[in-house]
Amino acid sequence: MSFTEIVFYAFSAIMITAALGVISARNPVHSALFLVLTFFATSGIWLLLEAEFLAITLVLVYVGAVMVLFLFVVMMLDINITVMRQGFIKYLPIGILVALVLVTQMVLLVGPENFGLSQFAEPALKAADYSNTRELGRVIYTDYVYPFEVASVILLVAIVAAIALTMRRRPETKYQTPIKQMMVKKSDRLRIVKMQAEEKQ
């Protein structure tokens, strides 16, 4: 077995174990951490495919930002696991059936007879100074510029919608406006009252 194969199988084993961990861990925080590990192993496999931009972006976006927020929320939730686990045995046969159907479909469709080396030639290894990032950028911003822009607009709409759905005016919250605080003058706040001194009785 060559070194590349050892690395591939090691990452695949970690990925599958971690993915099983995501659905089988009792604690939701553990599940989230297993998902992080899955992303990591995936990114390792992508690196083997010389897709360094995608691999690093996967870690940057999913591990570095998305899963941090997931964990953030999961840690604060008080989830009663026994309630969620109710009926596990009852639904297990259906679950296994669905899983089997899915696996059969995937084996039939994604198997080597459709995507194997006989259908697609093995991609040539690129030289060390070949920049994957540059090539990806070139393709995205020339050949696929309209689909790419449409996708980004859809994302933007999703962001605006999500914020519009959750944001509400709350008159009871107190705000500070630093600019106003900076502009305050003595005359705005302080009133000097001249009074007659009281005489001693």
Add this chain to the structure above:
Amino acid sequence: MDSIVNILLPLWEWLPEYLQIFLWNLGKILLIMLPLMGAVAYVTLLERKVIGFMQVRIGPNRVGPKGLLQPIADALKLMFKEIIIPTNANKFLFLSAPMLSIGPALAAWAVIPFNGELVLADLNAGLLYILALTSMGVYGVLIAGWASNSKYALLGALRSAAQVVAYEIAMGFALVGVLMAGGSLNLGDIIAKQAGGFSNWFIIPLLPLFFVYFISGVAETNRAPFDVAEGESEIVAGFHVDYSGMAFAVFFLAEYANIIMISALTSLLFWGGWLSPFGDIGGILGNGFHWFLLKTVFFIFVFLWLRATFPRYRYDQIMRLGWKVFIPVTIVWLFVEAVMFVMQVGPWGA
């Protein structure tokens, strides 16, 4: 000397090739790690001395001449302390949190170029790699806070996570500015683009991005004035309140390794790294590792200076600064940069 070489050389050649590559890389890693660990130890002493000076105190002066052996005494003390694991804490996660914290902090050093030739891994996507790894450091904090099964630690971890995620966006945008100016994600290429004296350094066209990057770096490392994750006066010590002995020391190491990292990156990305401000004139004033070291030490000093000068931010003020000030500033400046690019001024001129 010759006889030693005569014995060792056949021994080296006798090793299988993959073992040779492994040992060679291990040697290079040690060559970066050991000075870094030494630097971390002495930055702690520098911090105490500098802050002592600014507060008109002497600072540590008992261990060794002028207190120079203080970090070693501290390290020995921490090594011999017991690691206490709180009741009901998740033992595995509790102990892996410090490692998750220091791992990314050290791994990021792989792509830092120390001078024209000295770099462990000359990645094409070096800048992205650094961004990905620095964003992972927060897991150590989050897991530490959760696994120690303590309210204060959890609060510290949540504060830290929200803060790091907020400032990472501004930091990432600032780095987008750098890669627009450098035209590459490779750190070596970014430095090469700044060659030719101070006037070519990215600090001039990217001044606002430099401030955003450095301040976000301070926030990202949870240092004062953004140290609400530790907030001694409110939540005792935040996420590492339940850690003791070496487990605590590893968090400490990671924090200081990150400080050195941010300082080194600031000097690489905006201040020309190992380049001399006078251009390549040769000799001691010419390009060389010493310039990189000098700039890095200056930015480490700025970290300590900030800590001695400013009071801690309130939490909502931190969020306001990150989301409402830094992100708009970076977006505006990226636009300005794009205009400069089209008009061919600054680093894009002929």
